[in-house]
Amino acid sequence: MKNYLVIGNPIEHSLSPKIHNYWFTKHEITANYVKKKVTISDLENVIKKVKNKEINGANITVPFKEKIISYVDKLTEEANQAQSVNTLYLSDNKIIGHNTDIIGFELSLKERQLDFKNNNILILGAGGVTSSIIIALKNLGASKITISNRTKEKAIKLKERFKFIDIIDWGQTINAKTIINTTSLGLNKNDNIKLDFNLIGSGCFFYDLIYNPKETNFLQTAKSQGYKIQNGLMMFVYQAAESFKIWNDIDPKVDNELINLLQND
């Protein structure tokens, strides 16, 4: 029996066990994937268990994606670029920290055929996942990225690594073609993000990394004004698929049965 887990805090709402166990069953792999709430003092122990193969692979989620870096032996190029790790695996007896959020975000947009070149993109937030989104957008050809974060210093810190980004104050709106929420605002039903819709032109695309609730106020408001919207479910699915691929050397199928299972949770 192989053992996998996702660690984070909070972790109750994670759908990772559901998705990985679905694929394990589909591929007749004898394995179990669980979620575990941990504190920072538990990280070393998780690493030890991956090293001695008690754990065959782990996902890392909020708020440990940066904190885990100091415990791993090696970062992949993606994880190093993003300074964010969401997947651990063992290779040549070394703990490798990898990032599948970047490819997850990229793949979540593959059917939309969006042209990011020379279009203003506004990213709300400067938390742990934002660097992965910036890298993915760059990979997709984006050139004009503006960040707005409540704590401006965190946006400034990001600009030290990604010199090409612009920064605006929290609460300011620009005429963007794509607006992406990477903050945790929206997890609670009453959360609201202040945007001046008079400044946003037609055809703007609104993306929220949050997938539960399915439509945050940010997405609901945009939708009611006739804009195209997307939530974070497909990014979640594709980042999981990439982790699964690394651990099992199998490219798992993303089918309707799976999407329905996750949506009906």
Ligand code: ATR
């Ligand atoms: P993580 O990096 O683990 O995802 P985080 O670093 O706390 O979590 O990032 C959460 C993001 O949501 C940040 O951009 C945070 O803004 P601050 O940097 O100012 O904290 C944003 N966020 C959370 N609650 C918010 C609120 N009530 N208003 C505005 N932004 C908020």
